[in-house]
Amino acid sequence: MSAALPDSAPNGREAEVQAAAERLVEAFASNDTARYFACFSDDATFVFHTQPRPLSLEAYKALWQQWQSEGFAVLGCRSSAAHVSLYGEVAIFIHDVATQLYLDGQEQHLQERETIVFRREDGRWLACHEHLSAPSLS
Numbered sequence: 001m002s003a004a005l006p007d008s009a010p011n012g013r014e015a016e017v018q019a020a021a022e023r024l025v026e027a028f029a030s031n032d033t034a035r036y037f038a039c040f041s042d043d044a045t046f047v048f049h050t051q052p053r054p055l056s057l058e059a060y061k062a063l064w065q066q067w068q069s070e071g072f073a074v075l076g077c078r079s080s081a082a083h084v085s086l087y088g089e090v091a092i093f094i095h096d097v098a099t100q101l102y103l104d105g106q107e108q109h110l111q112e113r114e115t116i117v118f119r120r121e122d123g124r125w126l127a128c129h130e131h132l133s134a135p136s137l138s
Contacts, residue, residue: 031075040128042057044060047129080098
């Protein structure tokens with residue numbers, strides 16, 4: 001069994017994935033709940049270093065709503081060092097993310113690394129998996 005290699009020829013699909021990722025980050029950065037969650041497929045899963053187990057889309061929406069009821073708000077988010085790998089109708093987007101949040105009564109600045117798996121559905125690239133990690137200390 002051989003591992004799939006990313007498509008090497010640059011093409012419009014890579015730009016489409018990059019644009020989908022930018023829409024997702026912009027919706028998150030602007031604290032626009034409806035626009036943010038519209039970037040995900042109905043069967044999306046989430047792994048966050050701050051949560052004890054993976055979350056479904058519905059579980060993440062419920063957690064988001066709980067956070068917001070406790071005063072959580074995204075104040076800003078900046079993506080850098082982005083990389084896109086294409087595998088047919090699936091794409092992997094990796095980036096570093098700097099986020100400003102209002103949480104627990106105070107502003108917090110986070111530096112994390114994120115992998116988002118996109119899947120092409122009905123002509124759109126939707127995120128079907130997101131994995132947020134704390135950056136390495138090394």
